[in-house]
Amino acid sequence: GAVVSQHPSRVICKSGTSVKIECRSLDFQATTMFWYRQFPKQSLMLMATSNEGSKATYEQGVEKDKFLINHASLTLSTLTVTSAHPEDSSFYICSARDDAGFTYNSPLHFGNGTRLTVT
Amino acid sequence: GNSVTQMEGPVTLSEEAFLTINCTYTATGYPSLFWYVQYPGEGLQLLLKATKADDKGSNKGFEATYRKETTSFHLEKGSVQVSDSAVYFCALSEGAGGTSYGKLTFGQGTILTVHP
Numbered sequence: 596g597a598v599v600s601q602h603p604s605r606v607i608c609k610s611g612t613s614v615k616i617e618c619r620s621l622d623f624q625a626t627t628m629f630w631y632r633q634f635p636k637q638s639l640m641l642m643a644t645s646n647e648g649s650k651a652t653y654e655q656g657v658e659k660d661k662f663l664i665n666h667a668s669l670t671l672s673t674l675t676v677t678s679a680h681p682e683d684s685s686f687y688i689c690s691a692r693d694d695a696g697f698t699y700n701s702p703l704h705f706g707n708g709t710r711l712t713v714t
Numbered sequence: 715g716n717s718v719t720q721m722e723g724p725v726t727l728s729e730e731a732f733l734t735i736n737c738t739y740t741a742t743g744y745p746s747l748f749w750y751v752q753y754p755g756e757g758l759q760l761l762l763k764a765t766k767a768d769d770k771g772s773n774k775g776f777e778a779t780y781r782k783e784t785t786s787f788h789l790e791k792g793s794v795q796v797s798d799s800a801v802y803f804c805a806l807s808e809g810a811g812g813t814s815y816g817k818l819t820f821g822q823g824t825i826l827t828v829h830p
Contacts (some may be wrong), residue, residue, distance in 0.1 A: 599757070601757070625797075629818075629824035636822075637759075637820060637822055637823070638803065638820045638822040638823055639820045640805070641817060644817065687784075688757060688758070690758075690818075702748065702760040703758075703764065703818060705758040706757050707755070707756055707757040708757055
């Protein structure tokens with residue numbers, strides 16, 4: 596089945612540093628990937644839509660300069676949390692939709708998430 | 715805008731009990747509806763989906779019926795197992811032509827714990 600690999604699974608960083616999270620589709624191509632943030636006991640909040648070869652589309656209220664997204668190829672998107680602060684601590688999840696046969700009701704394939712802790 | 719509301723959790727059941735997790739939605743157009751499951755330490759996996767009114771999605775003994783008249787997509791299973799313990803998310807994807815084409819809107823998730 597379709598596999599999305601997200602790395603790292605856990606990261607602890609100091610306040611003020613930057614952290615990069617990678618999201619790879621291992622056996623399919625994904626022109627579009629999505630980045631979500633999940634708060635404890637809360638739902639997934641869409642942060643941005645990552646588009647290969649073009650700028651990401653950010654949801655309202657998400658700081659573009661803090662959460663940098665780069666979709667360098669059809670199998671890789673990265674999220675960089677810049678100048679991280681403790682309030683950025685959260686669970687970040689990426690997802691991708693297989694380009695083959697894509698329609699609006701095609702299921703998303705999710706990575707296992709990255710637990711970010713900023714100290 | 716689109717929204718999904720799930721029943722409050724957590725839900726705790728004994729093995730072989732009947733499960734219902736309620737889900738209602740608001741959306742423009744004709745959304746597709748999904749249930750995703752997140753097992754401990756893992757990412758989300760698609761459990762089942764329905765793409766139009768009166769469709770029934772089913773998988774692994776779980777089922778849900780797309781009810782347009784009540785804007786609901788309740789998840790049911792007749793006999794749960796310990797291995798079903800997970801977080802369950804109801805979600806919708808706006809139909810073709812909508813401004814949110816292809817995006818998923820999630821409910822808040824319901825934690826299910828099944829005891830032997």
